[in-house]
Each structure stands twice: as C-alpha cells, then as structure tokens.
Amino acid sequence: MRDRRAPADAGFTLIEVIVSLVLLGIVATAALYFFIEGTRTTSHLQRSQNAVAVANEAMERAYAVNPVASLGTTSSALAAGRRQADVEAAWNRLEAAGAEGLDDTYPIWDPSLSLTNSNNAAVPIEDEYTHSGQKYLATTLVGVCYRKGDVLAPDQPCTTLPSVASVLPEDSTPAGMIRLLRVITVVTWAPTAGECTSGVCTYQLSGLIDRSSDLTWNQVVDPIAVEDFADALHGETIAIPVLDNDVIGPVTSNPVLLMTYPAAGQGTVSVASNGVVTYRAPATGSGIYPFTYRIKDRAGRQSDPATVRVSVKPLAANDSYQVRSGVGTTLNLLANDNGTPASIQISSAPTSGTVAVSGLTVTYTPSVPTGTDSFMYTYTDASGQVSEPARVTILIDSLNTQDHTIVMNARSSTADVWTSLTETLLTGVDDRSRVGITITGPRPAAGSLRVDGVPYTQTTAAGTSNRGANVEFSPMLNVVGEYTFRYVVSREGGATSDPKTVTLRVVPVARPDVFPVRNHNQTTGFAVGLNDAPSVYTTASAVTVRTSPPVPADCGTFPTQARLAQGEIQVVLPTIPQGGAQRNCSFTYYLEGSGALSQLRSETVTVTYSFRRP
Numbered sequence: 001m002r003d004r005r006a007p008a009d010a011g012f013t014l015i016e017v018i019v020s021l022v023l024l025g026i027v028a029t030a031a032l033y034f035f036i037e038g039t040r041t042t043s044h045l046q047r048s049q050n051a052v053a054v055a056n057e058a059m060e061r062a063y064a065v066n067p068v069a070s071l072g073t074t075s076s077a078l079a080a081g082r083r084q085a086d087v088e089a090a091w092n093r094l095e096a097a098g099a100e101g102l103d104d105t106y107p108i109w110d111p112s113l114s115l116t117n118s119n120n121a122a123v124p125i126e127d128e129y130t131h132s133g134q135k136y137l138a139t140t141l142v143g144v145c146y147r148k149g150d151v152l153a154p155d156q157p158c159t160t161l162p163s164v165a166s167v168l169p170e171d172s173t174p175a176g177m178i179r180l181l182r183v184i185t186v187v188t189w190a191p192t193a194g195e196c197t198s199g200v201c202t203y204q205l206s207g208l209i210d211r212s213s214d215l216t217w218n219q220v221v222d223p224i225a226v227e228d229f230a231d232a233l234h235g236e237t238i239a240i241p242v243l244d245n246d247v248i249g250p251v252t253s254n255p256v257l258l259m260t261y262p263a264a265g266q267g268t269v270s271v272a273s274n275g276v277v278t279y280r281a282p283a284t285g286s287g288i289y290p291f292t293y294r295i296k297d298r299a300g301r302q303s304d305p306a307t308v309r310v311s312v313k314p315l316a317a318n319d320s321y322q323v324r325s326g327v328g329t330t331l332n333l334l335a336n337d338n339g340t341p342a343s344i345q346i347s348s349a350p351t352s353g354t355v356a357v358s359g360l361t362v363t364y365t366p367s368v369p370t371g372t373d374s375f376m377y378t379y380t381d382a383s384g385q386v387s388e389p390a391r392v393t394i395l396i397d398s399l400n401t402q403d404h405t406i407v408m409n410a411r412s413s414t415a416d417v418w419t420s421l422t423e424t425l426l427t428g429v430d431d432r433s434r435v436g437i438t439i440t441g442p443r444p445a446a447g448s449l450r451v452d453g454v455p456y457t458q459t460t461a462a463g464t465s466n467r468g469a470n471v472e473f474s475p476m477l478n479v480v481g482e483y484t485f486r487y488v489v490s491r492e493g494g495a496t497s498d499p500k501t502v503t504l505r506v507v508p509v510a511r512p513d514v515f516p517v518r519n520h521n522q523t524t525g526f527a528v529g530l531n532d533a534p535s536v537y538t539t540a541s542a543v544t545v546r547t548s549p550p551v552p553a554d555c556g557t558f559p560t561q562a563r564l565a566q567g568e569i570q571v572v573l574p575t576i577p578q579g580g581a582q583r584n585c586s587f588t589y590y591l592e593g594s595g596a597l598s599q600l601r602s603e604t605v606t607v608t609y610s611f612r613r614p
Contacts (some may be wrong), residue, residue: 044195048203050131051187055205058138058185062123067181067209072111073169076181076211078142081121084109090125090139098359101206104159104314105143105169105182110522134189141184145208149178158182177365181209222260223248223255223295225306230269232281232312234338240277240308242293259292259305267310279310284313286339287383307556314339314381316390321364322498324400324428328365331392337560339387341379347389348376348473352396366396399435400428401489407505408475410543414534416448416474421502425471425487434492436467440499444483446476447506456485475506478534478541480593480600482506508543508591509533510602517582518611521575523559526607529567532591537564542597545569547589548604555585556611573611582612 054596069077087109095102118125129136144167145158156461158180173179187203224247232238256275266289267281292305315338323329344357352373353366373394380386404424409440411417449456453467483504511531518524534541556571586608593600
C-alpha cells in the first residue's frame with residue numbers, strides 16, 4: 001500500500017498565501033467601514049438628542065411667560081418685545097424650510113410701534129446654544145389658532161379660520177370656537193458628514209397653550225351666612241367681622257354683599273375689601289337696628305340672607321330740679337336723655353315726696369316745705385331695651401325763681417321813666433317773708449337798673465348788687481333794644497335760688513295822628529314822631545318806619561323818605577282838578593326795630609290828613 005502523507009516540511013503554496021492575504025484585507029476593510037459608519041451614526045444620534053434638549057429648553061422659556069396677560073386686542077404677553085418685521089422674517093424663513101403648522105397659525109407680535117429690534121423679547125425669536133462643541137440655532141414662533149369648543153377629542157385640529165387672513169381681536173373670537181396659542185420651536189445645526197440630506201439638520205417641537213382659566217374646586221356646596229349681633233354707643237363707629245361665623249370656600253374678592261340697609265335715622269353701613277362691615281351708630285335715638293347681607297364664593301354661589309342686629313342702648317342722664325313746696329311739678333326727665341323712650345319706670349322711690357308716672361310724664365309732689373329729695377328711674381325704649389338707672393335730685397323750697405321776659409315801651413321824654421320789676425322777679429315765690437333780690441353779673445347794655453334806688457353799674461360777670469326789696473329799670477332815651485341781666489332770690493338765713501335771667505324788651509311806640517288841611521300838588525311832611533317813642537327814626541334809635549299798605553292813588557304816593565331822622569313821613573300830594581273838592585285821606589304805619597331787633601314792633605296806627613285846591 002502506498003503512503004500518501006506529505007512530507008514533514010511541506011507548507012502553503014504561494015498562490016494559497018496570496019489568496020489568504022487578499023481575503024484578510026477584505027475582512028479588515030469591511031470591519032473598518034462598519035466601525036467608521038457606527039461611530040458616525042452614534043455621533044449623529046448624540047447631536048439629535050442635544051437638539052431635543054435645546055428645543056425643550058426654548059419651549060420651557062415660552063411656557064414660563066403668563067399667557068393670560070394680553071398685548072393690545074390681538075396679541076399675547078408671549079409676543080412682548082417681538083417686532084413685527086423680525087417675526088415675519090423668521091416666519092417666512094421657516095416656512096420656506098418646510099416647518100410644519102405655520103399654514104394653520106396666525107403670527108402675532110408686539111403691537112408697540114416704538115420697537116427698533118427684538119433684542120428684549122420675553123421669548124427670544126432666535127437663540128444660539130452650544131452642546132458638546134456643536135452650535136444649535138433655536139427659532140421660536142408664537143401664533144394663534146382656533147379649534148371647536150364643543151369637540152372633546154384630544155386630537156382635534158387647531159387651524160386658521162376660513163376666509164380670515166389675520167388674527168382677530170380676542171373679543172371677536174367666533175361663537176363656538178376657542179382661541180389657542182401655538183408655540184413652534186425649530187432647532188437647526190450643521191451636519192458633520194452629510195448625515196442630513198438637505199444640508200442642514202432640523203428638529204421641530206410644537207405645543208398649544210389654552211388661555212382659559214383652570215377649573216376650581218370648592219368643598220363647600222353653598223356658602224352659609226350666620227346671623228350677627230353687635231352693640232354700639234351713640235355716634236360710635238364699630239367694625240363687625242360678619243365672616244367670622246360664616247361658612248365659605250375660596251373667594252376672589254370681597255365676598256360680602258349688602259342686601260338691605262338700616263332705616264333712616266338708624267345708622268349707616270359700608271363694607272371694606274376684606275369683608276368687614278363698618279357700622280356708624282346714629283347720634284340720637286336707641287333701638288335694635290337690623291340690616292342684611294349675603295356672601296358669595298369664588299364660584300359665584302351666594303348664601304341665603306343673614307341679618308345683623310346692632311343694639312344702640314338707651315342712655316338716661318342724671319337730673320336736678322328745684323320745685324315749689326306744696327304743689328306737684330312736672331319733671332321732664334327725658335329732656336337730657338338719649339334714646340327712643342316708650343315707658344318710664346321708677347326704680348327707687350323718693351323719701352320726702354311722691355312720684356306719679358303717666359306715660360312719659362313724671363310729676364313730683366314734695367311732702368315737706370323745704371329740703372332735698374331724690375329718686376331713681378329707668379326707661380324702656382321701643383325695642384324693649386332698658387337704660388341704666390339715673391338719679392333725680394330735688395331741691396324743695398318756695399324760692400321757685402324762673403327766667404322772665406319783660407316788655408316795656410321806649411322812652412321819648414328826657415326824664416327817666418322807672419318801671420318796677422320786683423313783682424315779676426318774685427313770681428312763684430309764695431312765701432315772700434325775709435326774701436331779697438340780688439343782681440349778679442353785668443348790668444343791661446343800655447338803660448338804667450337800680451336796687452332800692454341805688455344804681456347798679458357793674459360790668460363784669462363777678463359783679464353783684466346789695467340785696468334789696470325793689471328792682472327798677474328805666475329805658476335809654478329814644479332807643480329800642482333787648483337787654484338782659486341775672487338775679488337771685490334769697491331768704492334771710494335760708495336758701496338762695498339758682499341764678500335766673502331777665503330779658504328786657506324795649507319796644508317802639510307809635511301813636512295815631514291827625515294833621516290840618518294841606519294844599520294839593522306838593523310834597524308835604526307829617527311829623528308823626530312828635531308823639532312816638534322813639535321820636536326820631538335813625539340808626540341810633542335802632543328803629544325803622546314801615547308804611548303799609550301804600551297810600552290810595554287819589555291821596556298821593558310815598559316818595560323816598562328823606563326826613564325820617566326828623567321824625568317825618570313824606571307824602572307827594574296829587575293835583576286836584578279845577579273845581580275839585582277837598583280830599584280826606586289816611587295811611588297807616590308801624591315802627592320796627594332795625595336788623596336783628598325786627599321782632600320789636602309797635603302797633604299799627606293811622607295818620608289822618610286832608611288836602612285841597614287853594
């Protein structure tokens with residue numbers, strides 16, 4: 001058998017070696033190609049991921065701006081600082097590059113005409129970023145689109161309106177449509193090895209922004225307003241926190257709505273922005289004064305009305321009275337009280353007399369001739385509130401002096417005309433034994449006052465006269481006026497009355513006149529003042545002549561009076577025709593105090609006169 005094994009030193013032939021080397025080269029080249037291609041793909045993927053991050057960052061800058069705020073009638077705060085020319089240039093560039101969504105969107109910009117560039121835009125139109133040595137350009141466009149409001153599908157389109165070339169004012173949004181903002185960010189970067197066929201790599205990110213308010217949730221189904229009560233003093237202003245006991249959810253503004261107000265004379269109310277009610281009580285009166293309010297939450301739900309009742313308490317003040325012994329005296333206890341009384345109650349009875357109450361009238365009758373007494377009372381107002389007790393102090397004496405007004409005639413004689421005032425000053429003093437009169441304070445401003453014949457000349461409040469039995473007064477010559485002085489009555493070894501005021505009213509006196517026959521057709525004067533007081537009508541006498549009614553037409557006319565200072569009233573006598581008879585005429589006049597003294601008037605008297613043709 002033949003051995004076919006090769007010899008021990010046998011190897012590859014030259015051809016085999018060459019073929020092997022060629023095969024190894026092909027494998028190595030393929031491996032290198034796949035390595036380079038994989039590296040390039042990984043680099044492109046990394047740059048694409050960076051572009052996504054850039055787009056997200058640009059979109060976040062847009063989302064950070066409050067979309068609710070508006071610019072003008074058509075634009076949004078997202079477009080603040082974006083000049084129209086810059087927006088249109090970027091819009092056209094991306095539209096030419098094939099960016100999606102631009103045809104379905106109206107571009108918006110800042111309507112301000114003062115912009116010269118877009119460098120300070122709230123959301124930059126263009127912004128450059130660098131990641132891993134690669135530069136990226138992010139272009140962000142903001143526009144408006146519309147979609148139907150009655151379609152709830154999440155993928156419904158948001159487009160432009162048919163036959164509408166530009167964005168509408170916000171308040172002109174068509175019925176049934178919702179206006180949305182569309183933000184489009186396009187990121188571009190340069191390719192490194194032709195991985196993008198168009199010569200530039202792009203990544204686009206779009207989003208819609210709904211400017212409608214978010215839904216709000218309120219755990220309270222309906223607000224509940226609860227009644228409130230408060231107390232106030234007369235004329236006091238108080239704050240009433242009506243919300244403290246109410247139940248209400250979130251609110252957006254003052255939730256308190258006043259429904260009714262206090263009636264006239266029962267105070268006033270107002271509401272502050274924090275819902276606190278301010279109530280100002282009336283200066284007078286008392287009672288429980290209501291008003292009503294509702295509360296409203298953020299969702300617009302309103303509570304039922306609640307009532308606020310403010311109690312203004314009745315106030316009773318202490319009183320002091322001087323009464324005559326032996327007779328009942330009506331006491332006006334309520335005169336200095338503040339409230340709306342309905343009834344009076346005696347809470348503590350007097351010890352030296354009796355008190356009778358009839359309605360709101362209180363009568364006190366002393367049971368001793370002199371001394372002091374007191375009692376306590378309260379009153380209830382119309383709302384049922386009761387005042388705190390007040391004390392009434394009584395001085396019992398027969399020296400029951402009082403204020404007086406004494407009227408006397410003016411004086412035209414040169415000699416004093418004395419009038420005794422004593423009887424009037426002692427009116428009400430039944431027991432006049434051992435009593436005397438003392439003048440206190442300043443004397444009357446005009447005229448003469450004397451006590452037991454001694455003139456009283458004091459001019460100060462501290463002045464006093466000697467105690468006397470008779471007081472007299474004489475008016476000043478030819479002057480009318482109103483004067484006062486004060487006096488007290490005292491009992492020797494006993495009590496002294498309260499000071500009282502005497503008002504002296506010196507009034508003018510007019511007396512009728514009859515004059516002899518005068519000739520016709522002349523201005524003639526009638527000296528009516530000769531028997532009047534004052535006898536002249538001047539500023540010094542403080543008196544004015546009033547003629548009323550006018551002279552009958554056939555008896556003459558009153559001209560401008562030029563001789564009143566001489567006490568004359570002039571009449572223009574008419575002409576009596578030839579053969580005419582004598583005319584007998586008259587007119588009336590009265591005297592009146594000047595200015596503030598016009599209440600001082602004389603009686604109206606008649607002046608009778610005749611005139612004839614000579």
